[in-house]
Amino acid sequence: MPAPTLTLPVNGQKITIKDNKMVVPDNPILGYIEGDGIGPDITKACLRVWDAAVEKAYGGKRKIHWMELFMGEKAAQMYDGNIFPDATRDLLKELVVSIKGPLTTPVGGGFRSLNVALRQDLDLYSCVRPVRYYQGVPSPLRHPELVDVVIFRENTEDVYAGIEYQSGSPEMRKVEKFLKEEMKAKFFDDCGLGIKPISPFGSKRLVRKAIQYAIDNHRESVTLVHKGNIMKYTEGAFRNWGYEVAREEFGEYTITEEELYSKFGGKQPEGKIVIKDRIADIIFQLMLLRPDEFDVLATMNLNGDYLSDAIAAEVGGVGIAPGANISDHVAVFEATHGTAPKYANLDKVNPGSLLFSGVMMLEYLGWKEAADLISLAYPQVIEQKVVTYDFARQMDGAVEVSTSGFGDALIAQIQGTANFEELRRQRRQAVEQERKEREEKRVADPQAAMVASGRTPHTVGDIMIANLISIDGSTVVEEAMHLMRKHHISSLIVNPDADGKWGIMTQKDVLTKIIHANRSPASVKVAEVTTKPLQMVPVDTSLHDCVSIMTDNNIRRVVVEKDGAPIGIVSDTDVFRTVEEFGWIPE
Numbered sequence: 001m002p003a004p005t006l007t008l009p010v011n012g013q014k015i016t017i018k019d020n021k022m023v024v025p026d027n028p029i030l031g032y033i034e035g036d037g038i039g040p041d042i043t044k045a046c047l048r049v050w051d052a053a054v055e056k057a058y059g060g061k062r063k064i065h066w067m068e069l070f071m072g073e074k075a076a077q078m079y080d081g082n083i084f085p086d087a088t089r090d091l092l093k094e095l096v097v098s099i100k101g102p103l104t105t106p107v108g109g110g111f112r113s114l115n116v117a118l119r120q121d122l123d124l125y126s127c128v129r130p131v132r133y134y135q136g137v138p139s140p141l142r143h144p145e146l147v148d149v150v151i152f153r154e155n156t157e158d159v160y161a162g163i164e165y166q167s168g169s170p171e172m173r174k175v176e177k178f179l180k181e182e183m184k185a186k187f188f189d190d191c192g193l194g195i196k197p198i199s200p201f202g203s204k205r206l207v208r209k210a211i212q213y214a215i216d217n218h219r220e221s222v223t224l225v226h227k228g229n230i231m232k233y234t235e236g237a238f239r240n241w242g243y244e245v246a247r248e249e250f251g252e253y254t255i256t257e258e259e260l261y262s263k264f265g266g267k268q269p270e271g272k273i274v275i276k277d278r279i280a281d282i283i284f285q286l287m288l289l290r291p292d293e294f295d296v297l298a299t300m301n302l303n304g305d306y307l308s309d310a311i312a313a314e315v316g317g318v319g320i321a322p323g324a325n326i327s328d329h330v331a332v333f334e335a336t337h338g339t340a341p342k343y344a345n346l347d348k349v350n351p352g353s354l355l356f357s358g359v360m361m362l363e364y365l366g367w368k369e370a371a372d373l374i375s376l377a378y379p380q381v382i383e384q385k386v387v388t389y390d391f392a393r394q395m396d397g398a399v400e401v402s403t404s405g406f407g408d409a410l411i412a413q414i415q416g417t418a419n420f421e422e423l424r425r426q427r428r429q430a431v432e433q434e435r436k437e438r439e440e441k442r443v444a445d446p447q448a449a450m451v452a453s454g455r456t457p458h459t460v461g462d463i464m465i466a467n468l469i470s471i472d473g474s475t476v477v478e479e480a481m482h483l484m485r486k487h488h489i490s491s492l493i494v495n496p497d498a499d500g501k502w503g504i505m506t507q508k509d510v511l512t513k514i515i516h517a518n519r520s521p522a523s524v525k526v527a528e529v530t531t532k533p534l535q536m537v538p539v540d541t542s543l544h545d546c547v548s549i550m551t552d553n554n555i556r557r558v559v560v561e562k563d564g565a566p567i568g569i570v571s572d573t574d575v576f577r578t579v580e581e582f583g584w585i586p587e
């Protein structure tokens with residue numbers, strides 16, 4: 001069969017790149033690939049929904065001009081067995097933005113993954129997979145609404161690079177000989193061998209994209225996920241390069257998690273993103289038990305693949321797990337799930353994953369109004385319990401509909417949406433409120449936050465209470481006592497005197513120097529009963545050294561300083577509690 005001639009839709013215009021920015025016309029030509037298995041069913045339903053949202057949002061002023069491209073089984077039929085024709089590859093680049101259905105990959109042999117080939121050929125180096133909860137979707141979690149993360153998965157290297165040698169093959173024998181004889185590596189005979197390349201270039205550009213996303217979207221943190229304790233020079237290096245990018249390229253916008261506690265007492269400074277890291281196995285537990293601790297996750301290829309399906313399961317499953325493969329500009333959006341072959345052509349599965357991949361695509365175009373229309377209409381349909389089979393089997397009283405039936409219900413909801421701006425406002429407000437509550441918890445009890453985050457405290461900065469209250473020495477003691485009672489604290493920091501010396505006035509000072517001395521607190525100035533100079537310890541003082549200072553000076557609390565100014569307080573009770581909770585590792 002001769003290869004088909006593909007023609008661009010006549011009324012559409014191509015997206016262009018100018019000064020390193022995408023220029024999106026009101027009538028862009030976007031590519032779509034139906035894909036294999038369930039691909040055609042979900043694609044048909046989603047195209048109608050996206051078009052309806054664009055029409056409702058812009059009243060005809062904007063319109064997508066779709067162009068079908070071919071990969072996988074459909075391409076093989078049209079291009080004489082070629083499953084990834086050059087014409088498709090070229091057009092995906094030329095059109096800049098496209099969306100695709102899933103493509104089949106045989107297991108244990110046969111051709112290599114087309115999905116991986118596409119990502120590598122077009123250098124779509126970041127796989128972006130947001131996972132958030134929509135009200136009404138069935139979930140195995142008690143609080144699925146706490147899940148709101150965006151996974152940035154490196155998309156071009158790691159064990160997906162395809163550098164693999166089959167057991168017994170001549171290539172494998174060559175590599176085996178090199179590793180055993182020259183590198184003195186020890187492993188069983190006849191191993192299949194795979195190479196895991198992780199480069200500074202690949203790691204850094206992925207983390208750079210994740211941090212930039214966090215900045216642009218006002219997210220709170222970026223967590224580097226790695227198994228660097230075991231694979232030190234690949235996964236451990238990914239972590240180190242990640243911190244390096246944050247420090248060297250985004251120093252103005254980022255702080256580390258260590259600094260969040262040691263310098264800022266858990267209070268996230270305005271406009272700063274926290275960079276942290278977690279080992280890959282524990283992140284699976286943490287994402288189940290404390291998902292609200294995480295925001296943007298930067299991962300290598302394999303960890304991100306596993307993690308994206310696992311987290312999707314927390315908010316309804318892979319039926320609602322969108323994604324995108326993005327280079328600097330060229331982007332191919334796609335669902336996280338595969339071809340689910342047993343459901344092919346049954347008009348049965350959930351179109352949610354591809355649908356929300358399209359929502360991401362609309363956002364990528366800058367068509368936020370159309371994107372929000374879908375995101376806001378979706379939970380309203382789910383609330384009516386109108387769902388596909390996968391949600392229906394987890395819900396009581398569900399009205400099970402087909403793929404296309406769900407598309408119809410969503411379109412009706414979009415077309416009927418009247419209070420759109422109010423819904424957007426409510427969503428923004430809810431996100432802001434959650435953020436505030438998290439911060440209040442961190443500041444009030446940094447130790448609890450530490451436990452929750454899976455970190456172990458080592459320094460006074462890690463456990464200090466950061467909201468110090470200070471007072472002038474010229475204030476009368478009576479007033480100071482009211483202040484202490486009001487804030488439930490047993491000491492006040494006394495502002496520097498004429499010699500620049502800070503002091504502290506404690507409950508014990510009041511008891512011994514005022515009450516025991518039979519003086520009236522109303523007629524004595526704070527300066528008269530202040531202990532000076534204030535015993536301050538630097539923020540990075542170890543807990544061991546802190547206790548030595550307390551013991552040597554016979555004091556029960558120390559004030560923590562940074563750059564000569566007090567920033568927090570640590571009492572012997574805080575140290576006791578820390579050791580009781582975390583145990584003690586002798587220095």
Ligand SMILES: NC(=O)C1=CN([C@@H]2O[C@H](COP(=O)(O)OP(=O)(O)OC[C@H]3O[C@@H](n4cnc5c(N)ncnc54)[C@H](OP(=O)(O)O)[C@@H]3O)[C@@H](O)[C@H]2O)C=CC1
Nearest residue numbers: 102103104105106115318319336337338339340349350390
């Ligand atoms: N990017 C891509 O194109 C991807 C392609 N693949 C390829 O897809 C093929 C099949 O892979 P497989 O491991 O079975 O994974 P799939 O994701 O295709 O399917 C696994 C199961 O997930 C559920 N599921 C998947 N999609 C939906 C949906 N839209 N709505 C509701 N439920 C859904 C179904 O669960 P249940 O049976 O419980 O109903 C299905 O049986 C393989 O060839 C694989 O390589 C896999 C992942 C990504």
Ligand SMILES: O=C(O)CCC(=O)C(=O)O
Nearest residue numbers: 104105113115116305336
């Ligand atoms: O390429 C494939 O067949 C599977 C890819 C995959 O699982 C993914 O990208 O999440």
Ligand SMILES: [Mg+2]
Nearest residue numbers: 305306309336
């Ligand atoms: Mg996968």
